[in-house]
Amino acid sequence: MYTVIKEIHFCYGHRLMDYDGKCAHPHGHNGKIEIELETRDLDKHGMVYDFGDIKEIVHRWVDRELDHRMILKQGDPLIEVLRGMGEPVYVMPDNPTAECLSRLIFTHARAQGLPVRRVTFWETTSSCASYGE
Numbered sequence: 001m002y003t004v005i006k007e008i009h010f011c012y013g014h015r016l017m018d019y020d021g022k023c024a025h026p027h028g029h030n031g032k033i034e035i036e037l038e039t040r041d042l043d044k045h046g047m048v049y050d051f052g053d054i055k056e057i058v059h060r061w062v063d064r065e066l067d068h069r070m071i072l073k074q075g076d077p078l079i080e081v082l083r084g085m086g087e088p089v090y091v092m093p094d095n096p097t098a099e100c101l102s103r104l105i106f107t108h109a110r111a112q113g114l115p116v117r118r119v120t121f122w123e124t125t126s127s128c129a130s131y132g133e
Helices: 051-065 078-084 098-111
Strands: 002-014 027-039 069-073 089-092 116-124 127-132
Touching: 002 051, 027 051, 027 098, 051 098, 069 078, 078 089, 098 116, 098 127
Parallel strands: 002 069, 069 089
Antiparallel strands: 002 027, 027 116, 116 127
C-alpha cells in the first residue's frame, strides 16, 4: 500500500461542555491536521493523490468552516451569545475534542471521495488524537 500525508494548520477556539477541567472555559489552539491517504495502486502520474488537490478539497473546507472560529457543542449557550456579537461559530453534535475533530475531518474528506485512511488532529505540539477506518 502507498500512503501520503498532507498537513493543514489553522487556529480555532473551543470549550467542552459538561467537563470538569480547564477546557470547560473558552480558549484557543493552533491546530494541525495530518490527513493520511492510502491506495494500493498509484494513478497515471505515479501518485496516491495530488497534494494540491488534497489542499484544494480539505484545506479550503477547513479555512471556510473551522479556521478562526469558536467550535462548540450543539446546545452550548455561548453559541447564541457569540452569534449575537457577529462572531464566527462552528457547531457540532459532540464536544469539540481532538478525537471528535479528527472524526469530523475524516468524514468530510471521505465524503469528498478522498481515499483517506486516517486523520490525526494535533491540538497542541504534544497532544493529538486520530480517527480512521
